[in-house]
Amino acid sequence: MVLGGVRSGKSAFAESKIATLSEGPILYVATGVAVDDEMTERIRLHRKSRPQEWSTLEEPTKLAEKLAPMLTGAGAPGAVIIDSMDVWVANLLMENQSENKHPLEEIVTTEAEQLLKLVVDSPQAFVFVSSEVGLSLVPTEPLGRHFQDLLGKINQRIAAAATEVFxxxxxLPTKIKSND
Structure with missing residues (x-):
């Protein structure tokens, strides 16, 4: 798992890390959605920075469902990078907006648990990329607080399951967990 702030270099580090984890094909799972010109440009730059031999799955919400069939068979990747969990959580929240925190939490937690089960059960190496929200201000809006709370919990769950966390x-990457 690779954590960091916005524009911290976490994606570039994760991409260099995933390249060392497998000699086989690499699958890049992108969660971003081009909702405006700025996001369109970010997506364009991310696409441009990836090696052309990597496969890409662009999926904003149903990660486990879309990823599962790609992890078996002759064309299965040797390693998978998921960039990013924070955008994924934001996409789920926007898709399922509600004033009630509990249904949102249930939806996001269920999706996250399905994804983690898939990862644990698969032979591929995985690298998750996510923003570290624990160092930022508490948002003033309820949806922002829901996002921060949910992403913090999901990051903790992924970090607990991960063999390494940076x-x-x-x-500048710093290793903060290792199961060596």
Whole structure:
């Protein structure tokens, strides 16, 4: 797992890390959605930075459902990078907006648990990329607080299951967990 702030260099580090985890094909799972010009440009730059031999799955919400059939068979990847969990959680929240925190939490937690089960049960190496929200201000809006709470919980769950966790600050990765 690779955590960091916005524009911290976490994606670049995760991409270099995933390349060392498998000699086989790499699948890049992108969760971003081009909702405006700025996001369209971010997606364009991310696509441009990836090696052309990597396969890409662009999926904003149903990660486990769309990823599962791609992990078996002759064309299965040797490693998978999922970039990013924070955008994925935001997509789920926007798709399932509600004033009631509990249905949102249930939807996001269920999707996250399905994804983690898939990851644990598969032979591929995985690298998750996510923003670290524990260092930021508490949002003033309820949806922002729901996002921060849910992403914090999901990051903790992924980090607990991960063999390595890195925090990237200003392009500098620091290993904060290792199961060596």
């Amino acid at each position: 925090l990237v600050v200003a392009g």
